[in-house]
Every structure is written in C-alpha cells, then in structure tokens.
Amino acid sequence: xxxxxxxxxxxxxxxxxxxxxxxxxxxxxxxxxxxxxxxxxxxxxxxxxxxxxxxxxxxxxxxxxxxxxxxxxxxxxxxxxxxxxxxxxxxxxxxxxxxxxxxxxxxxxxxxxxxxxxxxxxxxxxxxxxxxxxxxxxxxxxxxxxxxxxxxxxxxxxxxxxxxxxxxxxxxxxxxxxxxxxxxxxxxxxxxxxxxxxxxxxxxxxxxxxxxxxxxxxxxxxxxxxxxxxxxxxxxxxxxxxxxxxxxxxxxxxxxxxxxxxxxxxxxxxxxxxxxxxxxxxxxxxxxxxxxxxxxxxxxxxxxxxx
Amino acid sequence: xxxxxxxxxxxxxxxxxxxxxxxxxxxxxxxxxxxxxxxxxxxxxxxxxxxxxxxxxxxxxxxxxxxxxxxxxxxxxxxxxxxxxxxxxxxxxxxxxxxxxxxxxxxxxxxxxxxxxxxxxxxxxxxxxxxxxxxxxxxxxxxxxxxxxxxxxxxxxxxxxxxxxxxxxxxxxxxxxxxxxxxxxxxxxxxxxxxxxxxxxxxxxxxxxxxxxxxxxxxxxxxxxxxxxxxxxxxxxxxxxxxxxxxxxxxxxxxxxxxxxxxxxxxxxxxxxxxxxxxxxxxxxxxxxxxxxxxxxxxxxxxxxxxxxxxxxxxxxxxxxxxxxxxxxxxxxxxxxxxxxxxxxxxxxxxxxxxxxxxxxxxxxxxxxxxxxxxxxxxxxxxxxxxxxxxxxxxxxxxxxxxxxxxxxxxxxxxxxxxxxxxxxxxxxxxxxxxxxxxxxxxxxxxxxxxxxxxxxxxxxxxxxxxxxxxxxxxxxxxxxxxxxxxxxxxxxxxxxxxxxxxxxxxxxxxxx
Numbered sequence: 024x025x026x027x028x029x030x031x032x033x034x035x036x037x038x039x040x041x042x043x044x045x046x047x048x049x050x051x052x053x054x055x056x057x058x059x060x061x062x063x064x065x066x067x068x069x070x071x072x073x074x075x076x077x078x079x080x081x082x083x084x085x086x087x088x089x090x091x092x093x094x095x096x097x098x099x100x101x102x103x104x105x106x107x108x109x110x111x112x113x114x115x116x117x118x119x120x121x122x123x124x125x126x127x128x129x130x131x132x133x134x135x136x137x138x139x140x141x142x143x144x145x146x147x148x149x150x151x152x153x154x155x156x157x158x159x160x161x162x163x164x165x166x167x168x169x170x171x172x173x174x175x176x177x178x179x180x181x182x183x184x185x186x187x188x189x190x191x192x193x194x195x196x197x198x199x200x201x202x203x204x205x206x207x208x209x210x211x212x213x214x215x216x217x218x219x220x221x222x223x224x225x226x227x228x229x230x231x232x233x234x235x236x237x238x239x240x241x242x243x244x245x246x247x248x249x250x251x252x253x254x255x256x257x258x259x260x261x262x263x264x265x266x267x268x269x270x271x272x273x274x275x276x277x278x279x280x281x282x283x284x285x286x287x288x289x290x291x292x293x294x295x296x297x298x299x300x301x302x303x304x305x306x307x308x309x310x311x312x313x314x315x316x317x318x319x320x321x322x323x324x325x326x327x328x329x330x
Numbered sequence: 331x332x333x334x335x336x337x338x339x340x341x342x343x344x345x346x347x348x349x350x351x352x353x354x355x356x357x358x359x360x361x362x363x364x365x366x367x368x369x370x371x372x373x374x375x376x377x378x379x380x381x382x383x384x385x386x387x388x389x390x391x392x393x394x395x396x397x398x399x400x401x402x403x404x405x406x407x408x409x410x411x412x413x414x415x416x417x418x419x420x421x422x423x424x425x426x427x428x429x430x431x432x433x434x435x436x437x438x439x440x441x442x443x444x445x446x447x448x449x450x451x452x453x454x455x456x457x458x459x460x461x462x463x464x465x466x467x468x469x470x471x472x473x474x475x476x477x478x479x480x481x482x483x484x485x486x487x488x489x490x491x492x493x494x495x496x497x498x499x500x501x502x503x504x505x506x507x508x509x510x511x512x513x514x515x516x517x518x519x520x521x522x523x524x525x526x527x528x529x530x531x532x533x534x535x536x537x538x539x540x541x542x543x544x545x546x547x548x549x550x551x552x553x554x555x556x557x558x559x560x561x562x563x564x565x566x567x568x569x570x571x572x573x574x575x576x577x578x579x580x581x582x583x584x585x586x587x588x589x590x591x592x593x594x595x596x597x598x599x600x601x602x603x604x605x606x607x608x609x610x611x612x613x614x615x616x617x618x619x620x621x622x623x624x625x626x627x628x629x630x631x632x633x634x635x636x637x638x639x640x641x642x643x644x645x646x647x648x649x650x651x652x653x654x655x656x657x658x659x660x661x662x663x664x665x666x667x668x669x670x671x672x673x674x675x676x677x678x679x680x681x682x683x684x685x686x687x688x689x690x691x692x693x694x695x696x697x698x699x700x701x702x703x704x705x706x707x708x709x710x711x712x713x714x715x716x717x718x719x720x721x722x723x724x725x726x727x728x729x730x731x732x733x734x735x736x737x738x739x740x741x742x743x744x745x746x747x748x749x750x751x752x753x754x755x756x757x758x759x760x761x762x763x764x765x766x767x768x769x770x771x772x773x774x775x776x777x778x779x780x781x782x783x784x785x786x787x788x789x790x791x792x793x794x795x796x797x798x799x800x801x802x803x804x805x806x807x808x809x810x811x812x813x814x815x816x817x818x819x820x821x822x823x824x825x826x827x828x829x830x831x832x833x834x835x836x837x838x839x840x841x842x843x
Binding site: 156157184242 | 417420421423425428581778779780
C-alpha cells in the first residue's frame with residue numbers, strides 16, 4: 024500500500040483529478056488544496072484495496088512458456104527447425120543467435136502472429152493455436168523494430184492497451200504513473216507517437232506492457248534497442264525484479280553483454296537450428312575451447328574467426 | 331485515431347495549404363472545363379446513343395464481370411489482409427483480441443476514407459454536373475450505390491480469400507483450386523441473359539441490383555418500375571456480405587499479412603544496392619542517375635505485376651496498330667452525331683487529360699514505392715537532383731507504357747475533326763503529369779513519417795494539379811490555335827512547368843523530417 028501512496032504523491036494535478044474522478048471522490052469545490060486531495064485519494068485507495076492486494080498476485084503456470092517441436096517454414100525456406108524451449112516462472116532465458124537465425128520468427132510464433140508449421144506453443148498452459156485469447160492475455164511482446172500508431176498520443180495508446188487487457192481503470196492509472204516515471208515519459212504523455220524518437224517509442228511500448236498487472240510472460244525482441252544507457256539500465260533492473268517476483272521472460276538478442284548480464288539460461292540458434300542450450304556454465308562445458316559467452320557464441324555459430 | 335488525424339491536419343498550415351490547393355483548385359479547374367463546353371446536349375442524347383449501341387444484358391454482364399474479377403482477385407491476392415499494417419502486426423496481433431475485432435475497425439476506417447474521397451469527387455464534378463443540368467441528389471445516390479457495390483465486391487473478394495485459406499489448411503491437393511471456378515460461376519451465371527430475363531431472379535446478386543439501379547436512374551433501358559427494388563436488394567446484400575466476412579475472418583488473415591513481411595527479401599536487396607553493396611563494375615554506366623534508374627527498373631521488374639504491364643503494352647499496341655491500319659468493319663469507331671460536334675473537341679480533350687492522368691499514377695508511386703528506403707536513398711552520396719531526374723525518366727517510361735495503347739484505341743474509336751493533331755497533346759501531358767507525380771511523391775515524407783502512405787490531400791492534390799495544368803494546356807491550344815507561335819509557346823510552357831516541378835521535388839527531398 025505504501026508504494027501506491029507514493030505514486031499518488033508523485034502525480035501532477037491533472038492526474039490527481041483524473042484519479043479522483045475514477046474513485047468517484049466528490050469534487051464540488053471550485054478550489055481544493057493539493058495535500059487534501061492527495062490525502063482523500065489515498066484514503067479512498069486504502070478503502071478500494073481493502074478487499075484485495077493491489078495488482079492481484081496471481082501465479083503463472085509452470086512452465087510459463089513451452090515450445091515443443093516448433094518448425095516454421097516460409098515456402099521452401101525453413102526458418103526454425105524442431106525447436107524445444109521451456110521458460111519457467113522466475114527465469115530469464117536468452118534466445119541468442121546471428122541475424123537470420125530464426126529468433127524473431129520464434130517470437131512471432133510465440134506471440135500468436137504466425138502459426139507454426141509443426142509443433143505447438145503453450146503460454147501459461149494455454150495452447151496458442153487452440154485458445155489464443157487466453158494465451159495472449161498474459162503475454163507481453165515487444166517487436167524487433169518498435170512501431171506504433173503514429174496518430175495516437177502516448178497517453179491514448181497506454182489507455183487503449185489497458186482497456187484491451189481489461190486492466191481496471193484505477194489500477195491502470197496508478198501503474199501507468201509508476202512506469203511512466205520509471206521510463207521518464209512524463210513530458211511525452213501528450214505527444215503524438217509519430218513524433219517520438221525510436222528510444223522514446225520503445226519506452227512507450229514497454230510502459231504499455233507494464234500497465235498490465237504482474238506476473239508477466241514477456242517475449243522481448245531486442246528490447247534494449249534504441250534505449251539510452253539510463254533507459255537500458257532501468258529496464259535491466261526492472262526485468263530482474265520481475266523475474267524475482269515470478270515473471271517468465273524470453274529475450275531475443277545478439278548483444279551478448281546484455282544476455283550475459285541478464286539471462287539465467289541461453290538458447291543459441293543458428294540458421295533455424297538450436298546449436299546450444301543451458302546455463303553459462305553448462306555451455307562452457309559443451310564448448311571446451313571457449314572461455315566467454317562471446318567465444319561460446321562464435322564457436323557454436325560457425326567457429327571463432329582467426330585473427 | 332481518425333479524430334487525431336483530422337486535428338493534426340487542421341493545425342498544420344502546410345497540410346491545410348495542400349487541402350486548399352486540392353479543393354479550391356479542383357473546383358476552379360472543373361468550373362473552367364464546364365465553361366469551355368456545354369455538356370447538357372451531350373447527356374440529352376447519350377441515352378439513345380447507348381441504347382442503340384448495346385443491350386440490357388450487356389450492362390448486367392459487364393457489371394457481373396466486375397464482381398467476377400473481385401472474386402478472382404481476392405482468391406489470388408491478399409484479401410482483407412492487404413489493409414493490415416506492420417503496426418497492426420506488432421501492436422494488435424499479439425493482444426488478446428479476435429481477428430474480426432481488428433478487421434471491423436480497419437474496415438470502418440476504410441469506409442470513412444472512401445466517403446471522404448466520394449465527397450471530394452462530388453465537389454470536383456459539381457460545376458460539370460450543374461453545367462449539364464444533372465440533378466444533384468440522384469447523382470449522390472448513384473455515387474453512394476456505386477460505393478456500396480464496390481464495397482460488396484471487396485467483401486466478395488475477402489470471402490473468396492477466406493475460403494481459399496481454409497481449404498489450404500485442410501487440403502494439399504492442387505484440385506482444391508477448382509473452388510475458384512465454382513465461386514466464379516456462382517457470381518457470373520446470374521448475370522447471364524437467361525437468368526436476368528426474370529425480374530425477380532435478376533436482382534438476386536449485387537451486380538445485377540446495381541445494374542438495375544443505374545438503368546432505372548439514368549433512364550437507359552429503364553423498365554419504369556423505379557430504382558427502389560434494386561436499392562433494397564443492394565443494401566441488403568451489403569450487410570450480408572459484411573457479416574459473412576466478419577464470421578469467416580480468422581487467423582489466416584494475420585498469417586497472410588505476416589507472410590508478406592517474412593518474405594521481404596526484395597527490400598534488403600534494394601537497400602544493399604542503395605548502399606552501394608552491389609558490384610557495379612560490370613555495368614557500362616558510371617553515373618548515379620543511371621544507378622537509381624536501374625535500381626528502380628529492376629526492383630519493379632521483380633514485382634509480378636510488372637510482367638503483366640509489359641504484356642499489356644505489347645498486346646495493346648499490337649491491337650491498336652491493327653485497328654488503326656486495317657480499320658476492320660466488324661469493329662466500327664464511335665460515330666459522333668453532327669449535333670454533338672461542338673462538344674466533341676472539349677470532350678475529347680477531357681478524355682485525353684483523364685487518360686493521361688490515370689496512366690501517370692506510376693509517377694506518383696516512384697517515390698512512395700521506396701517506403702522507408704527513401705531515407706536511405708536520401709542519405710546516399712547522390713545529388714538530390716540526380717535522384718529526382720532518375721525518378722522522372724523512369725516515370726516517363728512507365729507512363730508512356732501505360733498511356734500508349736489507350737491513346738491508340740482513342741485514336742481509332744473517337745475520330746473527331748482534328749483528332750490526330752489533338753492526340754499530339756499527349757506528349758506534353760505525359761511530360762507534365764510525370765513531373766507532377768514525382769513532385770507530389772517527393773513531398774510525402776515531408777508531411778508524414780510513413781513514406782509509403784500518402785496523406786489524402788497529396789493523393790487528391792495530384793490529379794487536381796494535373797487537371798489544372800491540363801486545362802492551361804487546353805487554353806494555350808485554344809488561344810494559339812491559328813498561330814504558328816504555338817510551336818514556340820507550347821514547348822516553352824512545358825519546359826518551364828517540368829523544370830519547376832522537378833525543382834520543387836528536389837527542394838522537397840532536401841527538407842525531409
């Protein structure tokens with residue numbers, strides 16, 4: 024409850040009034056003192072959350088992501104061949120590979136954008152082919168190239184996403200404020216998405232994911248792309264926090280420093296095949312000539328080039 | 331989003347100025363054309379002329395052919411997934427929403443855009459309509475019916491696309507494609523004279539209902555029963571077709587779009603070429619202008635449509651030459667009645683302008699087809715003028731390919747006094763319209779962050795500007811008709827206009843966001 028109180032204290036006047044309206048706080052006076060309004064809202068929120076804990080703590084099914092025998096063909100080209108992958112709650116798994124390895128295709132199948140040619144994908148226990156709505160309900164996806172509707176304002180986009188995922192309005196307002204602060208998007212809330220830089224767009228998309236209540240199942244395709252060092256740092260800290268709270272995260276990247284610092288396990292792909300998987304220690308055992316994650320990667324994806 | 335779009339438009343002066351050019355310019359030009367010729371007598375006699383040339387069943391069959399093409403096009407094409415964008419893929423497809431929930435808003439947006447276009451089109455033809463004394467409300471109703479008919483065809487195409495997708499999932503045998511024959515027969519058989527002879531069965535399918543409305547409202551082959559029956563059938567057909575599509579739309583809708591983005595190999599090849607990662611040592615040309623020209627030429631050649639365009643050119647030119655040289659008696663040209671001869675020249679010129687305008691759309695696409703690569707092209711070590719010139723020369727080539735066969739047919743079918751000399755106006759029209767297309771296309775990234783999606787005022791401003799230049803050209807011809815100065819004034823006018831437009835395009839390229 025303390026975190027909720029501090030979010031309310033950080034809200035500007037317009038946000039406070041919006042939240043007061045959502046809580047049906049009487050605003051009959053022409054003027055109201057900010058401190059008084061904050062106090063009223065806080066007590067209303069205490070009442071609102073008396074019955075249940077904020078951001079209802081549900082637990083993910085184990086495994087949260089289960090990809091079995093996934094093969095995806097585009098015509099005669101095989102993009103992914105026989106991929107088996109499991110991400111359990113409380114894990115960050117790195118999907119690592121060179122360009123064209125099949126990472127993005129894997130994440131698109133996982134997000135329910137395209138269907139697998141063979142095999143199955145289960146998200147939080149739901150088969151993506153059989154119950155796509157239930158499977159997508161807990162999944163957050165960030166694409167490789169961040170893009171969004173240019174004629175929406177950031178605030179409109181975030182509200183829109185909250186509505187699609189059926190986040191209660193009060194929860195959505197509080198969570199939006201929390202993550203807008205974290206990703207420093209305050210000044211851009213009323214900007215059109217079409218005018219945002221790539222980094223700011225990436226932040227807006229991330230806030231769109233975190234507007235939903237945890238625990239999350241995240242499929243992030245190059246999530247650090249375009250973020251400045253502070254944004255990247257905030258995201259890494261946040262992902263670790265989410266993992267510790269029980270979220271399951273699959274990150275596709277070819278930036279090995281990020282993978283090494285963030286991921287518990289790795290799946291290394293090359294030309295559609297899985298060429299290595301396990302923890303860093305297990306991969307070091309599999310590749311005796313390698314001493315770092317970079318050398319493991321090079322060894323498994325065509326050999327370490329001579330100098 | 332539509333509201334925000336509108337808000338952004340009315341608060342940005344440059345966009346407003348393009349809207350102003352589009353609306354005021356087109357209205358004025360249309361008024362000038364209306365003054366140049368009185369079209370009322372032309373429309374008075376058109377009914378009898380058409381009734382003596384064709385029969386009722388031909389109208390039904392012709393409109394049935396439009397529906398047939400829609401069904402075949404939908405089956406072979408991308409169906410409703412053509413409306414999806416990459417943003418939908420990244421934002422909406424992974425969300426817990428059903429495909430039909432994405433289809434419906436996309437479709438509503440499409441309808442809003444169509445209505446916008448229809449309104450503008452009505453505004454543009456307003457002076458011509460009033461000059462020919464056509465009542466405005468029936469014309470509006472007819473236009474609305476035309477849109478509904480086109481939309482039903484779009485939905486028929488979408489149904490055929492969904493049927494194909496579902497069959498593909500269940501059957502691998504190539505015999506499944508026989509369904510297309512069945513669908514084509516379902517759409518086309520009811521338009522045959524044997525069926526349409528019965529007034530009740532003739533209204534069963536939308537193309538017949540629309541044909542019935544057109545005939546009743548224009549008085550051509552009118553039965554005298556009024557258009558209401560057809561109107562009811564057409565308006566009933568539309569929600570039925572819409573609801574069928576909504577019920578059929580499924581994951582295949584996403585899949586088809588996603589396949590397109592998965593096979594985007596061409597773009598990267600083009601990007602590599604622009605970056606200079608292509609071995610040009612084999613090429614005899616050592617000039618950036620030629621590189622851009624060749625890049626565009628070959629990337630166009632990789633599209634299947636381009637093959638059909640060349641085929642159309644060669645077959646069209648062959649037929650046009652045959653008609654003009656042999657003049658077969660079994661296909662006589664249109665005979666213009668003497669009482670219409672005064673309106674024939676302006677009408678001929680108007681057709682010439684419209685034909686060239688339609689052919690010059692590829693010039694507009696020369697920059698738009700670059701999509702995001704336009705920024706890559708701009709950052710390449712080429713002069714902006716070289717890029718613009720390369721686009722212009724290829725556009726000239728493309729527009730000529732499209733216009734040449736049509737002009738050949740026009741020369742044969744619309745023989746009026748001096749038509750041979752009037753046809754030479756195609757050359758200046760092509761030169762100017764191609765330059766306008768390049769200029770307007772170059773301005774797209776100035777106004778929007780989506781270089782593949784031209785804003786409405788630009789898309790509509792293109793024909794508006796062209797009709798303006800067309801009218802100016804006609805005025806020059808009229809003023810200097812009996813003066814040898816025409817051979818000096820006309821080329822000077824064309825050179826100044828083309829260079830001016832290309833200079834504007836270069837300026838646009840230098841001012842991208």
